[in-house]
Amino acid sequence: xxxxxxxxxxxxxxxxxxxxxxxxxxxxxxxxxxxxxxxxxxxxxxxxxxxxxxxxxxxxxxxxxxxxxxxxxxxxxxxxxxxxxxxxxxxxxxxxxxxxxxxxxxxxxxxxxxxxxxxxxxxxxxxxxxxxxxxxxxxxxxxxxxxxxxxxxxxxxxxxxxxxxxxxxxxxxxxxxxxxxxxxxxxxxxxxxxxxxxxxxxxxxxxxxxxxxxxxxxxxxxxxxxxxxxxxxxxxxxxxxxxxxxxxxxxxxxxxxxxxxxxxxxxxxxxxxxxxxxxxxxxxxxxxxxxxxxxxxxxxxxxxxxxxxxxxxxxxxxxxxxxxxxxxxxxxxxxxxxxxxxxxxxxxxxxxxxxxxxxxxxxxxxxxxxxxxxxxx
Amino acid sequence: xxxxxxxxxxxxxxxxxxxxxxxxxxxxxxxxxxxxxxxxxxxxxxxxxxxxxxxxxxxxxxxxxxxxxxxxxxxxxxxxxxxxxxxxxxxxxxxxxxxxxxxxxxxxxxxxxxxxxxxxxxxxxxxxxxx
Numbered sequence: 001x002x003x004x005x006x007x008x009x010x011x012x013x014x015x016x017x018x019x020x021x022x023x024x025x026x027x028x029x030x031x032x033x034x035x036x037x038x039x040x041x042x043x044x045x046x047x048x049x050x051x052x053x054x055x056x057x058x059x060x061x062x063x064x065x066x067x068x069x070x071x072x073x074x075x076x077x078x079x080x081x082x083x084x085x086x087x088x089x090x091x092x093x094x095x096x097x098x099x100x101x102x103x104x105x106x107x108x109x110x111x112x113x114x115x116x117x118x119x120x121x122x123x124x125x126x127x128x129x130x131x132x133x134x135x136x137x138x139x140x141x142x143x144x145x146x147x148x149x150x151x152x153x154x155x156x157x158x159x160x161x162x163x164x165x166x167x168x169x170x171x172x173x174x175x176x177x178x179x180x181x182x183x184x185x186x187x188x189x190x191x192x193x194x195x196x197x198x199x200x201x202x203x204x205x206x207x208x209x210x211x212x213x214x215x216x217x218x219x220x221x222x223x224x225x226x227x228x229x230x231x232x233x234x235x236x237x238x239x240x241x242x243x244x245x246x247x248x249x250x251x252x253x254x255x256x257x258x259x260x261x262x263x264x265x266x267x268x269x270x271x272x273x274x275x276x277x278x279x280x281x282x283x284x285x286x287x288x289x290x291x292x293x294x295x296x297x298x299x300x301x302x303x304x305x306x307x308x309x310x311x312x313x314x315x316x317x318x319x320x321x322x323x324x325x326x327x328x329x330x331x332x333x334x335x336x337x338x339x340x341x342x343x344x345x346x347x348x349x350x351x352x353x354x355x356x357x358x359x360x361x362x363x364x365x366x367x368x369x370x371x372x373x374x375x376x377x
Numbered sequence: 378x379x380x381x382x383x384x385x386x387x388x389x390x391x392x393x394x395x396x397x398x399x400x401x402x403x404x405x406x407x408x409x410x411x412x413x414x415x416x417x418x419x420x421x422x423x424x425x426x427x428x429x430x431x432x433x434x435x436x437x438x439x440x441x442x443x444x445x446x447x448x449x450x451x452x453x454x455x456x457x458x459x460x461x462x463x464x465x466x467x468x469x470x471x472x473x474x475x476x477x478x479x480x481x482x483x484x485x486x487x488x489x490x491x492x493x494x495x496x497x498x499x500x501x502x503x504x505x506x507x508x
Contacts, residue, residue, distance in 0.1 A: 030415065033415065033416055034441045034442070035416045238441065238442065305439065306418060306439050306441070308444065358444065
């Protein structure tokens with residue numbers, strides 16, 4: 001089967017992106033270089049084509065009730081115009097995917113899931129929807145473009161793009177974290193497009209301030225070009241992975257998967273235990289009682305080596321206690337950092353550990369997550 | 378188009394070798410190799426005085442994306458290591474055939490150079506897509 005291409009694919013070619021297969025898509029991993037692009041996002045602003053991510057609209061009178069069975073949050077308690085990060089769990093509380101759920105209206109929601117998990121997520125939803133009346137699932141992935149604009153200059157750039165075409169932008173400065181605005185982009189030259197969904201949200205996956213923009217395919221390219229013209233530089237999935245790790249954000253398939261649950265991953269705050277109807281709730285209660293037997297921890301390297309997924313983690317007596325799930329060089333911190341699971345009791349911050357990979361041992365130290373936090377001024 | 382200087386020999390593992398006098402060579406990795414690696418963060422090389430074997434592993438180059446083995450293109454004794462790569466490994470990306478050189482080696486014999494590729498052969502090898 002051939003690889004899928006986003007609506008912006010030709011643009012990536014023109015920009016001389018290095019393209020790689022990713023979750024069934026042919027995606028830009030970098031344009032100028034991963035380190036350059038990380039620095040751009042930390043110091044000014046970058047744009048990422050994240051159109052490969054799954055976008056599924058869920059509509060119907062029972063949509064809220066249905067989603068409260070699927071998701072670890074109480075979606076019916078969410079205000080319209082807000083989004084939340086949460087999980088889809090299986091019966092054992094293993095993480096099928098981590099998603100962002102948007103409440104569009106009383107009976108309409110949008111779920112953004114990982115590209116690599118879209119098929120399992122859709123079949124999970126389709127299997128459970130049968131016991132509910134009149135809920136429709138609509139996959140909008142191929143008819144919309146999703147662009148992440150991230151970095152300290154994101155606000156200034158988006159504001160300028162909207163003003164340039166005489167579009168309203170007052171709401172932008174008041175948009176809270178995880179708040180979004182249904183937004184009808186209408187460029188003066190007539191560029192427009194139609195899809196069920198068109199919105200700007202204050203969300204992202206980099207640890208920087210920024211926005212994610214979901215629009216009909218017809219105007220995706222125009223928005224990308226405008227953001228680029230106003231100074232946001234194209235960034236690929238390579239830098240996105242480094243940025244999210246610096247910010248301590250977990251990656252499904254690495255740091256979380258169906259063999260781990262949100263408590264083990266240190267993500268309890270994204271689980272509303274008062275919503276007792278979600279699948280996996282009972283198992284989480286049980287696990288909480290028994291005690292958590294593995295913990296995701298962050299660490300920084302003391303030796304000059306980049307931790308890699310699959311490297312073993314040992315205590316200072318060289319007993320194997322876990323495994324690395326993510327690792328990278330951090331250009332922002334000028335350190336090598338990683339995350340991994342450690343079995344048994346939770347290790348203390350600043351505990352020394354040893355990593356083992358490629359036949360060698362490397363010294364490392366347990367470190368607080370996130371590694372990087374943006375300054376708030 | 379990737380740069381392939383005509384005054385070097387090459388390996389299928391993307392190392393280059395340049396004669397420096399009759400019995401010494403300088404070695405490094407090619408433009409193609411650095412482009413594949415992306416931003417180089419660490420270069421682990423053998424110490425001065427070590428013996429290295431042609432086509433055997435001699436070190437590692439670690440980039441943000443991956444860690445890759447480096448293979449020695451020649452047999453001989455390491456006489457110099459590019460110590461600038463400790464603090465500025467990005468030289469490998471910026472100037473792979475110049476400032477980004479890795480080792481200077483005293484050859485154990487010059488006949489071994491015939492086992493290496495010429496610039497034309499290396500260029501054909503890259504074009505063949507077998508790498």
